[in-house]
Amino acid sequence: MPVFASAALRSSVVSQLRSAGCVFAEDEARILLTAAATTAELAAMVRARAQGRPLEHVVGWAEFAGLRIAVDPGVFVPRRRSEFLAAEAARLAGPGAVVVDLCCGSGALGAAVAATTGRPVELYAADLDPMAARCARRNLAGTGARVFEGDLFAALPDALRGRVEVLIANVPYVPTGEIELLPPEARLHEARPALDGGTDGLDVLRRVAAAAPQWLAAGGALLFETSDRQADGALAVAREAGLAAAVSREEELDATVVTATLG
Structure with missing residues (x-):
């Protein structure tokens, strides 16, 4: 102090x-x-x-999974509950695994996976928001990660098709009609596309799940966060895309994660 x-x-x-x-x-x-x-x-x-500005935007960083993650004004602030998503992804990432952090925001999830696996991974990250992509480049510097700017899979190199072993997609899942119910610090200070999941909160997930089988390696997994009340709908979306899906929960963090695997 x-x-x-x-x-x-x-x-x-x-x-x-x-x-x-x-x-x-x-x-x-x-x-x-x-x-x-x-x-x-x-x-x-x-x-x-x-x-009303988020604390993380005021000081310029957030604490996440034991790391200090740079968070610029307007960029989605990583939530503590997402530490469970990072931990589940790290658990599945073997030595040299190809890991993609889609909808990466600040890059917090990719950074946490790189820091906690205890072994090198081949890491890629992408976000539609230019401010988020710039922030992610700073947070992933030193990991060997490549960060891209663009809409979901369209941002990634085509050479990754069929090679991704761990696909993290922290897609927005707040239903459009509930955006106004969010705390002002999120609603007014974070980019709306990072929050708005469409009518039922699953629109972006549908796009990711539908395309995921083209990008996953055999046995590769798509992991994403959802709310407990949306879990059944999220499972159905993953299964309709041909993925074998299951839900994991972490009560202390109030976190719900779906792991959807390509057979």
Whole structure:
């Protein structure tokens, strides 16, 4: 914590954040006090957070799977529940596995897989959003990953067809009609395409699942996150695409992941 951060200053920051409705005011105050280099910078950060900007956009990074992931303004903030998706993907990634992080956002999932497998993987990532792709390049620097910008599989090199062993697709799955129910920090400060999954929240998943068999290697797996109430519909989408699908859940993180395998 910076030397300027007295107990009185810390208490003031906590009070301001609580007044703004921040549920985890003490934790957020700790992060802001650590991130700010001066009292003036701290004041600007606290003001931005109190006005509703996501904490991760204010400080420029998010904690994810033990990593510090750079998150630029407007880029989707990796959620802690997605650590389960990263862990499931890492479990399936053998030595030298071809891993694709589709709808990669900041690249957090790919970075977590690369960091936790304990063995080299051949990693690719892609996102439609240019800001997200730039962010992912920073977070995946040093992993040997190649990051592409474009719409789903159209962004990837054609040479990957039939070679992908682990396909991570953290597709948006919030139904369009429920976007307005999201917290303002997500609804107002994250790119809508990273949130909006269409009428029933499964539209982007349908596109990914339909094309996945062309890109997966034999025995390769598509892994994606969904909500518990959408799990049955997501399973049906994967099975209609010819994939053998099963659901895994992690109660502590409130995470639901579908693993869909090409036979």
